[in-house]
Structures are given as structure tokens and as C-alpha cells.
Amino acid sequence: MKVTQHIENANGNPLFSFEILPPLKGQNIQSIFDSIDPLMEFNPPFIDVTYHREEYEFKELPSGLLEKKIVKKRPGTVGICAAIQNKYEVDAIPHILCGGFTKEDTENFLIDIDFLGIQNVVALRGDAIKSEIYFRPEKEGHHYATELVSQISNLNKGIYLDEDLQNSSKTDFCIGIAGYPEKHMEAPSMDSDIHFLKQKIKNGADYIITQMFFDNQKYFDFVAKCRKEGITVPIIPGLKPIATKKQLNLVPHRFKVDLPDDLIMEVVKAKDNDAVKEIGIEWCINQSKELVKSRIPVLHYYSMGKAENIKAIAQAIF
Template sequence: MRIVDKLKQAEESGTPYFSFEYFPPKTEQGLVNLYDRIERMGRTGPAFVAVTWGAGGATAQRTLELSDSCQGIFGLDALMHITCTNMDREKVDKALAGARSAGVRNILALRGDAPRGDEFWSACSGGFTHAVDLVRYVRETHGDYFCIGVAGYPEGHSECTNLDTDLEYLAEKVRAGADFVVSQLVYDADVFIEWLRKCRAIGIDCPVIPGVLPVQSYQSFRRLIHLTKVLVPEPLRQALEDVRANDQAVKDLGVEHAVATIRKLQAAGVRGVHITTLNLENTVMRVLSALGLGSESRPPRSVTEPSGVPSAWDDFPNGRWGDARSPAFGNLGSYVSTYGTAMQKFGSGASVWGEPTEISDITEIFVNYVEGSLASLPWSDEPLLAETQKIKEELVRVNQLGFWTLASQPALDGAASDDVTYGWGPRGGYIYQKAFVECFVHQSLFPGFLSRLQNASPRITYYASNGAGDFISNAVGAQGDAATALTWGVFPGRAVVQPTLIDKMNFLAWRTEAFHSWAEWADMFPRGSPQERFLREMAEKCWLVNVVDNEYRNPDTIWNMFQ
């Protein structure tokens, strides 16, 4: 069914409605478990479910598969995202043809972000410059078959400094054929209400749905705000700072604020709300339950997923080094690329990381990042976390030697769970961590490095792979892949929690993304340029290596591997 027809029916009858947004998981097991969640959450009666789209069609097949399943298996109207970023007309035609073949009739047409590291957004050859161009193209080529949604920005798009001009751009998208609008995240109801009034005043009379993302964890929320620059009311920001080391308190605060925001929107006559789930379930269900929305708006009674995987998936939402079986395994990239970010700009030219043509240039970039004079990398949108200060001296040395670190953590032996730097989980618990380092290693250094790893104490486990798919590890044997807990917590009244694991499945999932980032970086430069050729050469000549020291009480051995 065309989503706009459902929305208009709800608006005319005064019936509250809601929708969910999901992203395609990185692993097959994560996708299978997400289907379990969508089936349960679908029973609450969402007006539709949205599925995000990776830049340049990076998740095209999985996005289409997920959208198809939402409709064909679960009976939910799917809203499939499509972005302009790195998408020429041929790719757009293929995506739209796939949607039609699957019976998906609803599209969210977005421009998307500039590719990571670009200072400014630009269309690819044969592509689209603005979302309005994509809207017009869909209408010209498919008529009224597709119901088209577009994004709106209550605080203004990051690249538009005039709110009135930004509103006119939105009106132009509606005039070009958009049927409804989904807004960027809303944490201040008053901002959205005033923006909606202005939308109506200039003739935007289609359904406009506010986007809401309940705070799931302090770190994910902090990163989201860093990337999107969404306005956060000071009381919420301060309250989160006060409970940042208590995961349950953060979730409770997230539910409380989301419920209060939606109630205020409803009181102002806003009927619908679009909930970004980040593929998590419990917090979203608590919000629906508090609002009395949905036919089954209750938190799940079971403490485990149907597959038997602990509910720590939701209790301690996973970052990259989470459980690869989790539907939420991955990062925020699938969300932030949907509605646009405002990356900080460093330097000038095409890249915020200069124009590398030699190995020493790469080394300098990584050293500058670890030392703090560079705030991002092609593999990381943020500065290093505070906990890294504990191993900063070693990280600088390692990078100076040419081991380019992408991720790391220090060892911990019973830090208090309410420690402002290292803590997580309920109060009264203790946190443990194994030291680990993940890095790119050039092929000239790799044989000697591998030899040291292979001859090291059994306490050292490692995974290594190159872009061609070669894989070496001492953690995968005759008994299969052994998952290694990198972080765990001991809390009163509950079993030991292991929210952060490393195994072959999640290492290889990240391997694909890590090597793809070399290509994205290379694409920022003209084809055939020295920079472009050099970066593609690095992707071919590097290994990605993850090293874990399983002796968390005396972790010095790990640093002896880097010589």
C-alpha cells in the first residue's frame, strides 16, 4: 500500500500512528536475528517500516532483501531508502527495478552525505546533485507507481545557513512529487512544532513525520550528536552526563525523554512519529508501552532472544566489537548517512587528511590522530576515547613504527562500573578488559610481525587478513572458531555479561568494511592521480591484524609484538 494513503487516513481520523526504521546487519546471523525482532515488533502495528541504504548502494542487495521480507513475510509496508551519493542513473534504475519486482512501492529519496573525508558533497558522473533531482527522476520514469518520501531538517541542513532557504528547498521537493516528509531527529519538541508551522505557512501540506531516536546508550548517543550536530536540550545533555556510567539509568532517561517528547508533539496535533530503532527492541517497546501505542506495546517478557542469545544485545548495545550475531552489530553509519552529517572540516582541498603519496604520509596521519592534532580518520569519525590515554604513549610508538592502529583498548582488572572513563552497566559492579590492538600492517612489515605472533605465548591470539581474502589466525582450529571476550562485567544479581567479543565472523565483517574505506579514500582523488593510485596500492599491500592479550592482569606482552 502507498504509505501516504495510510498517513492521510490517520491524520483525517485523528489516530496516532508510528513507524520503525532498521538498517541491514553486517552478518548473515545478524540478519536472521533481526527478522525475529521485526516479526515481534511488527505485531504492534506500525504504519510502515523503513530500511536504510548504504552510500553508493553498498547495502543494496541486503536493503532490497530486507524490504522484500518486511512486505512478503511480515505483511508490513516497507519504505526503502535510496541516496544520491555515488549513485549514477544506472544504479538508481537497478534499485528501482528491484523494488518494483519485490512489490515495494514506497521510496525515501535522499541526497545522502558527502563520501567520508570529502570536504564538500558533489554528484558522481551521471548522477544526481540534489534529492529533488532524484524525486523528479523517479516521477518521470515510474509515474505514480512509487510513493515518495523525502527528508526535512527542523534545524536546517548542515550545508544551508538560512532556514528560510532550507524550507524552500523542502517545498521544491514536495512540488517535484514528494508525498510525505520524515524529519531529522527531534530531541526538542518545540523546535519541530515551530518548524512544522513554517512548513504549513509556505504551502507544504503533505504529512510531515518527526524522527525520534530514544537514547540507547551514552556512547552511541554521543557519537550520533557529534556526527549530526542535532540540537540537544541542555537538561537532557546534563542529565545524561550525570548518569553516563550507568547504562540502565541512561536507557531509563532515554525512554522518559522520548515519551515526553512524543506526548508534547501529540498535544500540538502531531499524529505520527518515526522511530529509529538502531535494530534494538526493548527500549522502543518500552516507549510504545508508556504511550499506549500498538496492539502489543509491551516489553518482551523473555530475557533471551528466540535463538538463545542473551538480552545483553539490548542491555549493552554493541559497537563494532560486539556480538556478530546481534541484529545491531555494526555502527551508526547506516543511520547517519541517511539524513546527513556535518563532519568537522580540517585543512583544505579534497580531503581532510591531505594528499598522501608515500607510506610516510600515512604514518604521519595516524600519528597525528593518536596525538590528537587530527580529529578523524577514514576509518573513524571521532577523536579517540578518553580510555585510550592510558595507552597513548605505546600507540604513538606503534604508529611511528608503521603499524597503523584502527582500534585498541587498555587492559582493566576490576574497574568500578561507575567509573566515568571505563565504567558501564549497573552500579556496584566491576569491569574487566583484555588489551587489544587492531592495525593495518604493510606487506613489508607483515612477515616479521606474523613470525612474532606465531612464536608468542599462547596468551596472544590474533586474526589477520588481506584485501584478497587470505586469512591467518591461531584462534580458529579443529574445534571451529573460538569467540574471545574482550570486555566483561560482573554485577550484583546477574550472570557475567560479555558485551564485546571478537571471533572470525565479526572480524571478517569488519575486514570488508576496513578495506573498502581505502577505496573510498582513493575515490576522492581524480582517476589515475598519484594519490588515487597510491591509496589503491595500499589496499592491496596491507594486512588487517587484530591482536588480543588474554592476560588482562599483566598486559605488557602485547606491546612486545610491535617492533
């Protein structure tokens, strides 16, 4: 079932969903099941599965030259989605990126997941790999998520890259995209960010999932800006509980989001990471309760493969 249908069927009641990471290469899928099992009592209608593009590593040859090697550290998004749908009978949503894919790769990826009966995707540009400062697309790939959304939308109309195909089948994907309550790190302004978000909706996107935020007013202001610009699709808030002191520096640096002063000082004063985890859970519970009162469609949690704190939050809400 499509995400938009799940929301419609909920009749205004908030749904629970979460996002998981594929395991590192060499690990089996049981680690994924172990992170999902504790959360199934909250009846998630769908589970997001991230896609991690390849990275480059350099190896010095006997000649002294450097050889560039492509390494994929977290493969398996499509297989994990198939396993989730088979084991739990909930909708699994693969992320699909511009980075690391040619347009033909994208089409083949979409054909594969369509054959598996997967009806939802999240279309993202993706970040620059560690060895690059700025995002660089594949030679025959998409530069922007707006283009990726258009390709998925075209498949929904039966338009493939090979224009000579006869009697081509239409796919029926529900397309999710990312929204940034504190704007994308590369956007020159919030207005420009909303402009391109609106373009993705125009190109065929059906709903928005936000980047994590720790101040609900940022989300409320973002939704208000979107609605003012005529964006009417569901806007799902993305939440993540702080779990370690290290994240006080890591989260703002990696995700370019602000942490409220009250949260920062509570974490700074905590005696250890066990105390930090409890602070993060309580903060996220309060965020969630306020968001539920505002009648959000879904509470979406970035679990990062850790179920314990997400379960504690869900127990207080659902």
C-alpha cells in the same frame, strides 16, 4: 499501500513506525527479524530500511602505490524489504540515495522494487563518504535530492531515461523526503533549507520525515515554517532515545542537532549506561505524548536495530 493512504485511513489517530539498518555484511537476516519481532504488537503499517552506500578503502600494493577498493558494508536493502513484506505483510520502504548511484542505477533500482510490489520510497541525497569532506555525486548521478525526486516522479508518469521506449509502464511510488527541524548541516540558513524542501514537494514528493530532534518546539516551529511557505504534505516526526553517555557527544557531532540542557544534565549525572537508557526512554515518552496531543500523523522511531527501548516507549503510547 502508500504512506499517505495509511495516514488517511488512520482518521487522525497516530501511527507507529520505525527505521532499521541492514545488517553488516556476513550477518544473516535473522538479526533483522529479531529487531522487528518485538515491535510488531504495535501494528506498524510500514517499516523503513536504510541504504548504505559503498565506502572506499585503500590497500598498499607491493609497488608502494595505493589501490582504492570499493567496499559495501551493509548491503541488502532491497532483499530485506522483500523479506519484510513477505514475512510481516506490512509495507517496507527502501531509502534510495543520490550518492553511489548513476541515473541508470537509480532507474534499475526503482524498476526492481516496483516488480516487488513496493509502493513507497524515501529519496535522499546521502552523506559524504568517510574519505571525503563534501558530498561528491557519481559522474552520471544526481547532485541533489530535488533531482532524484524528479526522476522518481517521471517514472510515475511513465517517463524513462530511454526516450525511445514504447508503451512504457507507469510506476506508482509514494515519495518521502527528509526534513530538518534544525536545518541541514550544509544549508546556509533555515529559509534556504525550506526553499529546497518546497522544491522537492513541487517535484513530486508526498510526505516528509524529519531528522531526529530532542526538543519538540524545534519540530513545532519547523512545521509552522513549512505551512507558512505553503507546504501541506504530512510531516512525520523522527525520534531517537538517547541510550549511552557517549551519545551526548556523538549525536550532536554526527547529526548536527542540539540536545536540551535538562537532558544533558540528567545523562551526565547518571551512574551508568543502564540509567542513561532509562532516562532516554522517559524523555522520548514525554516527547511522544506531547506530539500525540498535537495530532501528528505518525510517530517514527530510529531504532538502529535495537528494539528494547523502542518497545518500552511504544508500550507507554500505543
